[in-house]
Amino acid sequence: MLNIGGISEGFVLDHIEAGKSMSIYKYLKLDKLDCCVAIIKNARSNKMGKKDIIKVECSIDLLNLDILGFIDHTITINIIKDDMIVEKKTLSLPKEIKNVIACKNPRCITSIEQELDQIFTLTDEKKEIYRCKYCEEKYSGNKA
Amino acid sequence: MRHLMSPLDFSVAELDWILHLANDIEKNPTKYEAACRGKKLATLFYEPSTRTRLSFESAMMNLGGNVLGFSSADSSSAAKGESVSDTIRMISCYADICAMRHPKEGAPMVASLKSSIPVINAGDGGHQHPTQTLTDLLTIRSLKGQLDNLTIGLCGDLKFGRTVHSLIHALVRYPKIKFVLISPEELRLPDYIREDVLDSTNTEYKEVERLEDTMSELDLLYMTRVQKERFFNEEDYVRMKDFYILDKQKMTLAKPDMLVLHPLPRVNEISVEVDNDPRAAYFKQVQYGVYVRMALILTLLEVTVC
Numbered sequence: 507m508l509n510i511g512g513i514s515e516g517f518v519l520d521h522i523e524a525g526k527s528m529s530i531y532k533y534l535k536l537d538k539l540d541c542c543v544a545i546i547k548n549a550r551s552n553k554m555g556k557k558d559i560i561k562v563e564c565s566i567d568l569l570n571l572d573i574l575g576f577i578d579h580t581i582t583i584n585i586i587k588d589d590m591i592v593e594k595k596t597l598s599l600p601k602e603i604k605n606v607i608a609c610k611n612p613r614c615i616t617s618i619e620q621e622l623d624q625i626f627t628l629t630d631e632k633k634e635i636y637r638c639k640y641c642e643e644k645y646s647g648n649k650a
Numbered sequence: 651m652r653h654l655m656s657p658l659d660f661s662v663a664e665l666d667w668i669l670h671l672a673n674d675i676e677k678n679p680t681k682y683e684a685a686c687r688g689k690k691l692a693t694l695f696y697e698p699s700t701r702t703r704l705s706f707e708s709a710m711m712n713l714g715g716n717v718l719g720f721s722s723a724d725s726s727s728a729a730k731g732e733s734v735s736d737t738i739r740m741i742s743c744y745a746d747i748c749a750m751r752h753p754k755e756g757a758p759m760v761a762s763l764k765s766s767i768p769v770i771n772a773g774d775g776g777h778q779h780p781t782q783t784l785t786d787l788l789t790i791r792s793l794k795g796q797l798d799n800l801t802i803g804l805c806g807d808l809k810f811g812r813t814v815h816s817l818i819h820a821l822v823r824y825p826k827i828k829f830v831l832i833s834p835e836e837l838r839l840p841d842y843i844r845e846d847v848l849d850s851t852n853t854e855y856k857e858v859e860r861l862e863d864t865m866s867e868l869d870l871l872y873m874t875r876v877q878k879e880r881f882f883n884e885e886d887y888v889r890m891k892d893f894y895i896l897d898k899q900k901m902t903l904a905k906p907d908m909l910v911l912h913p914l915p916r917v918n919e920i921s922v923e924v925d926n927d928p929r930a931a932y933f934k935q936v937q938y939g940v941y942v943r944m945a946l947i948l949t950l951l952e953v954t955v956c
Contacts, residue, residue, distance in 0.1 A: 613775045615754040619733050622760060630846070640756025641777055644842060 516563040527558035572600035611643035672945040686715030692745035693719035709943035768950040785939035806874035829855040865903035
């Protein structure tokens with residue numbers, strides 16, 4: 507079994523669906539951080555069978571929880587201080603997301619005015635449906 | 651300050667007030683003839699429109715106001731590459747209220763976010779056309795005396811027809827509304843309207859392909875044109891355009907008090923021989939469009955007439 511050392515200060519993204527960690531790494535722009543980041547793929551999990559884990563040695567304030575909630579709100583976040591888990595955060599679906607995904611409707615105003623923010627709003631929490639704020643087209647792409 | 655992007659921007663009570671005001675305008679036009687003296691309406695039409703633009707201009711003139719604007723993107727700064735956001739900031743300095751039609755969906759919404767004057771969506775691509783919906787609601791209420799307890803046939807292009815989408819959104823808020831959706835397979839109502847609007851509100855509806863099979867049960871038949879400009883493929887348009895033609899013979903199957911509505915312009919979908927049938931209400935609908943736009947302008951400008 508592979509052993510990855512713990513972190514003394516930072517956060518751990520746990521219960522990531524197996525195979526999604528690299529997409530999350532990209533969406534959260536973790537490559538831009540000047541700190542230690544560990545990605546663990548296909549870790550054993552009693553609950554999920556297999557899961558991915560991301561460990562990041564920096565402040566949670568640098569993390570956009572809305573993006574993470576949009577990608578997968580079942581991920582849990584453990585906040586680490588002095589080698590201890592001091593807080594467990596759960597995520598919810600954000601009401602609005604800005605400049606994370608782009609509208610694919612060729613008739614949408616964002617297709618010609620590219621300086622506009624790409625804003626999607628949650629219109630159906632149960633079905634997890636997001637729609638473009640401008641043209642109301644449903645986002646149908648993959649989240650991660 | 652309020653804008654109008656979708657018919658759902660107004661509550662049922664607010665809509666009732668606007669329709670009530672429109673009926674008062676119809677009965678007492680002289681009372682309102684100077685209500686907007688000194689005010690200016692800008693009509694920003696980035697794509698061709700006869701009815702909607704002239705209806706807005708007529709409405710503002712009837713209220714004693716003035717109009718300015720453009721009627722195609724070619725004759726505006728859009729041809730030079732100006733954004734909607736910049737155009738509306740400029741127009742906000744020239745006018746008190748504006749009506750915008752744009753081929754791109756959501757363009758009036760972008761304008762409303764940057765505007766310091768009320769913006770009315772006068773049609774954005776295949777998305778929304780709220781003032782047509784207000785027109786339809788006023789026509790139905792004035793001629794039927796009610797907006798509830800009706801069986802409404804929607805016929806033709808239900809896929810790209812924004813007037814149909816907006817009307818469904820507005821009518822599901824009234825009790826005992828039943829829809830009969832009459833269209834060819836390729837032009838059926840999009841899933842997002844069927845699921846998110848009809849199913850989620852438990853509104854009764856059925857989908858049929860033949861108009862003749864359902865005529866006798868309708869209180870209202872809303873005909874639509876198959877719009878050439880919404881098709882990417884000419885061949886598909888040619889195949890669909892004459893799928894439905896309402897003629898005298900089909901009208902014999904209808905109830906004696908059934909109304910025929912159409913947002914116009916029509917091409918072949920209603921034969922001219924139907925025009926003289928007392929149930930043909932589509933030209934009255936045009937007149938109601940002016941009254942309801944007058945009521946809307948007064949409401950958004952917060953002008954009260956005693």
